[in-house]
Amino acid sequence: MVYDAVIIGGGACGLMCSAQAGLLGKRTLLLERNDKLGAKILISGGGRCNFTNLHTSPTNFISENPNFLHSVFSRWSVEDTLSFFRCYGGIIGEEKTLGQLFPKSNKAKDVVSMFSKLMYETHQDVWLQTEVRSVEKLDGGYSVHLLRQGVEERLHCSKLVIASGGLPVGKLGASDLALRVARHFGLSVVPTAPALVPLTITGKDADWYASLAGNSIFARVFNSKISFEENILFTHWGLSGPAILQISSYWRPGDTFTIDLLPKFRLEELIKTERSLGGKRTVGQLLQGYFTRKFVDALAKFIPVHVKIASLSKVDAKLIIDVVHRFPVKPAGDKGYDKAEVMRGGVSTTELNAGTLESKRYPGLYFGGEAVDITGWLGGFNFQWAWSSGHAIAQDL
Structure with missing residues (x-):
């Protein structure tokens, strides 16, 4: 033929x-x-x-x-x-x-x-x-x-x-x-x-990510080039989910990217509103309106979740806002071609x-x-x- x-x-x-x-x-x-x-x-x-x-x-x-x-x-x-x-x-x-x-x-x-x-x-x-x-x-x-x-x-x-x-x-x-x-x-x-691939986390924060394995959060993931708003998924070895797969195509070894854990709200305004109501709730109680209890408990590693809003200092308030809206991530690597989409x-x-x-x-x-x-x-x-x-x-x- x-x-x-x-x-x-x-x-x-x-x-x-x-x-x-x-x-x-x-x-x-x-x-x-x-x-x-x-x-x-x-x-x-x-x-x-x-x-x-x-x-x-x-x-x-x-x-x-x-x-x-x-x-x-x-x-x-x-x-x-x-x-x-x-x-x-x-x-x-x-x-x-x-x-x-x-x-x-x-x-x-x-x-x-x-x-x-x-x-x-x-x-x-x-x-x-x-x-x-x-x-x-x-x-x-x-x-x-x-x-x-x-x-x-x-x-x-x-x-x-x-x-x-x-x-x-x-x-x-x-x-x-x-x-x-x-x-x-x-x-x-x-x-x-590998592109559209899950990313791995090692070092001092590896156990923190692993403890949240299975938890999914709607977030904005971004770097200086691009931004994606979709779900992220915590895993035993790091991060996955649509937003992570998307940003992985723009990630190179050694790079850091940022996660806005609450992209649809401004935590600064939520805290301000809470203060106007007396600020009797703790930071953790405020955040539980937007995250699971397990995730809020995990955030305690980085922010004072047990402090009442009324007692928050300017320094602590800025810290909380930075962690929630500008959570830095520096992956160790990716899961390779076997887990990559393309x-x-x-x-x-x-x-x-x-x-x-x-x-x-x-x-x-x-x-x-x-x-x-x-x-x-x-x-x-x-x-x-x-x-x-x-x-x-x-x-x-």
């Missing part, structure tokens, strides 16, 4: 690329390392798949060149995604929070089934349990060295799409293939790191054509999805990038 392109990776980008190519009357061969397609899609959002976000724009992404996204998103928008899912899968998006859209059925398998059906109907071929070992340049194309169900093979193609994802979640077949291929061809790679960094956008994602130096070689230096926020943004990049590549095959 002669194919218009070979696609490496049966995740979101690879599936979209193959499906879109099929709709254009092209034939592709998709190579997938696992024994099924869309492994990461199936576990996303707790098996519900937050497949896009209504508020998607380049500002929701981290990259050395976020403007690169303008061209791709102009060719395939959130509206295009919604129309595509509705038309070919009968999948209706339902907003949960902050623009996050899930299938109304709450089943991620519906997304994978849609792509499998569409690829079957458009005669796209799929080889499962196929591990790509290396890629070489040939005159007029590329040679792919692979291990297919235990047997080594080589196949040649004129166009090759690398949609093999990034390094997170090794048990789902994560691979550094895209990075290895890029480096092998001398392409620039932006340094990679990878930060990847193949530099300077190496790729903004409209097609084809290599500027190697015609017929494309990179899409997580392999590229485009990292979205939590909440469906990374899926939208995968759909949009897969579509962009398919138009050029």
